[in-house]
Amino acid sequence: MNTKILLEHLYIVFFSVVLSILAGLPLGVAAYLWKPARKPILRLSELLQTIPALALLGMVMLVLGAGKTTVITGLLLYSLLPIVHNTYIGLEAIDPGVKRAARGMGMSRWDRLMTVELPLSFPMIFAGIRIAAVTSVGIAVFAASVGGGGLGSVINRGIRTQNIQLILSGTLTLMAMALVLDGLMAWLEHSLKSGRR
Amino acid sequence: MIRFENVTKKYGDDVILDDISFEIEEGEFAVLIGPSGCGKTTTLKSINRLIEPEAGHIHVEGRDIMETNPVALRRKIGYVIQEIGLFPNMTVAENIGVVPKRLKYKKEEIERITRDLLDMVGMSYEEYADKYPSELSGGQQQRIGVLRALAASPPLVLMDEPFGALDPMTREALQDEIIRLHKKLKKTFVFVTHDMDEALKLADKIIFMDQGKIVQMDSPDQILENPASDLIKQFMGKRISGSGSAELTAGDFMKPHPVSVYKGEGIRKSTEIMARRKIDSLLVKNEDNSYAGVVTIRNIRRHGKDAKTIGQIPTTPNAVSHVSEDAMDSFDKLLDSDSDFVVVLNDDRTIAGIVTKTSMARAMADALWGDEA
Known part of the structure; x- marks a missing residue:
């Protein structure tokens, strides 16, 4: 195992989560703002989550071919649920009095969303992103099975050669990575919050 | 200032406002009162188009409000609600400056307005401007709620049971302040309450509603003297339940x-x-x-x-x-x-x-x- 594999793994996680935010945040906002779209968006993101990760990657591979693009696309779809849901729930949970005041004072829809609703639901949205990032570290193991590389390849090799040390070192690295990432995001969340206060 | 012409609002088969017409003069302190579900809040909310009636016309300052863009309309009408609804992510100063900022006031101008307004309710700019709403007491929060509604100097301010959730002492202090502000600023206030004491204390004109209709519209004195219905008597009557003052303590x-x-x-x-x-x-x-x-x-x-x-x-x-x-x-x-x-x-x-x-x-x-x- 070397740094290249480690970085490869992080690269996959990072890009899939960033893309998932770019897709999930607008979807969550759309579910909140536009009632007809609510159920389809929420149900679809739930449905994606019920597909076994390996099967989902396999299906994406049939369309996009083996490689990192497939892994990132698969992980993106898989991370949608926590981000979409938490965005929607966070927006929905804002004090109705605050929403009514914002409307009654003559703030436009976009204005209310950007200056009041999204900032207030930020902790909830960030929690969703955190869940997505940490679970992605584990799921990215399947990347190795569709030609994406990463730490999965180390574990796969360990299983094939029945090398317990190799399996363990891959697993422990993954666990450490998940823990460090979680801690880092907790810290980031905290400092963003105190920065605004 | 405000004119309702045959305004009707329905939710399904429920008639909330039943063909009501009335006028509120400029500079008047009008209080809408009545039992819950009488349509008083609906009446208030239809003035700034938070609710739009099915039939009839509402004019504010001589213009049909349906011909005004709702966002522009609301920026010219102050709005205070029972839930207060200060933005928790903004400071006191930012909350007060919400409407002026959107009307493109200059920064220094907004600061001056905020300073003057805080001063008016006895809160110092230095101490409170940078505080967040969660750091204030309920009474202070609602004071800021009122100031936020006044910040862009709207000719008309709507208040929906603004003091209903406050304790009796704070409520009384805020009632006194709102009377003072009304006298000083000479704006038109429309105020919803279900508390007759509050209505008698504040109003130039009381509009008593029941089941979507206006039962009586008069000065507090007139209402005290000639209540138009048993319901109004009942509303005012907690204090006169005895037979005259002899038994009262x-x-x-x-x-x-x-x-x-x-x-x-x-x-x-x-x-x-x-x-x-x-x-x-x-x-x-x-x-x-x-x-x-x-x-x-x-x-x-x-x-x-x-x-x-x-x-x-x-x-x-x-x-x-x-x-x-x-x-x-x-x-x-x-x-x-x-x-x-x-x-x-x-x-x-x-x-x-x-x-x-x-x-x-x-x-x-x-x-x-x-x-x-």
């Missing part, structure tokens, strides 16, 4: 929760309380909550230098009454003595309230009215 008319301090309270803190509540004398109580006496600002000024606590200041003689004493006797005491109020005590000599000349006026209105009923 001091306890029925006193103002509960007067400002009081313990003997051990410091002089500085005590005068601060007096300044804040705009009163010139203070009820002092012993540590066991029993009544100790009245201390006036004159005596504090005279003896304050040598004293550490309020208990060391000589008290001024003041008329005292008992909750179960006949109201008439208390009023006599008030008129016969030099004091501005009579202290009403409970059986255990704790302070129950005070009877003032306002309480007396209210009692007389009720007595007049009780004869007719």
Whole structure:
């Protein structure tokens, strides 16, 4: 195992989560703002989550071919649920009095969303992103099975050669990575919050 | 200023507003009152288009509001609600500046307005401008709620039970402030409440509604004198449930929760309380909550230098009454003595309230009215 594999793994996680935010945040906002779209968006993101990760990657591979693009696309779809849901729930949970005041004072829809609703639901949205990032570290193991590389390849090799040390070192690295990432995001969340206060 | 013409609003088969028409003059303090579900809040919300009626027309400053863009309309109408609804992610100053900022006021201008407004309710800019709403008490939050509605100097301010969630003392203080602001700013206020005392205290014009219709629209005096229906009588009637004033006691008319301090309270803190509540004398109580006496600002000024606590200041003689004493006797005491109020005590000599000349006026209105009923 070397740094290249480690970085490869992080690269996959990072890009899939960033893309998932770019897709999930607008979807969550759309579910909140536009009632007809609510159920389809929420149900679809739930449905994606019920597909076994390996099967989902396999299906994406049939369309996009083996490689990192497939892994990132698969992980993106898989991370949608926590981000979409938490965005929607966070927006929905804002004090109705605050929403009514914002409307009654003559703030436009976009204005209310950007200056009041999204900032207030930020902790909830960030929690969703955190869940997505940490679970992605584990799921990215399947990347190795569709030609994406990463730490999965180390574990796969360990299983094939029945090398317990190799399996363990891959697993422990993954666990450490998940823990460090979680801690880092907790810290980031905290400092963003105190920065605004 | 505001004109409703045959306005009707329905939710399904429920008629919320039933063909109502009325006018509110410029500079008037109009209070909408009635039982829950009578349509008073719907009426208020249709003025800034938070609710749009099916039929009829509403004119604000001579223009049909349906022809005005709702966002532009609302920026010219102040809005205060019971839930307060300050933005928790913004400071006090940012909250007050929300509408001026959107109307593209200059930064310095917004700061000046914020400073003036905070000053008007006795909150210092230096202390409060950068605080977040969660750091303020409920009363302070609603003061900011009112200032936020006034910030862009709208000619019309709508208030939807703004003090309904506050404790009685804070509510009374804010009512006094809103009367002062109304007199000073000469704006049109439309205020929703279900509390007849509040309506009588604030209104130039009371609009009493029931089941989507206006039952009576009149000055408080007229409503007290000639209530148009049994429901209105009932609404005002808690105080006149007896048959005339003979059976009424001091306890029925006193103002509960007067400002009081313990003997051990410091002089500085005590005068601060007096300044804040705009009163010139203070009820002092012993540590066991029993009544100790009245201390006036004159005596504090005279003896304050040598004293550490309020208990060391000589008290001024003041008329005292008992909750179960006949109201008439208390009023006599008030008129016969030099004091501005009579202290009403409970059986255990704790302070129950005070009877003032306002309480007396209210009692007389009720007595007049009780004869007719």
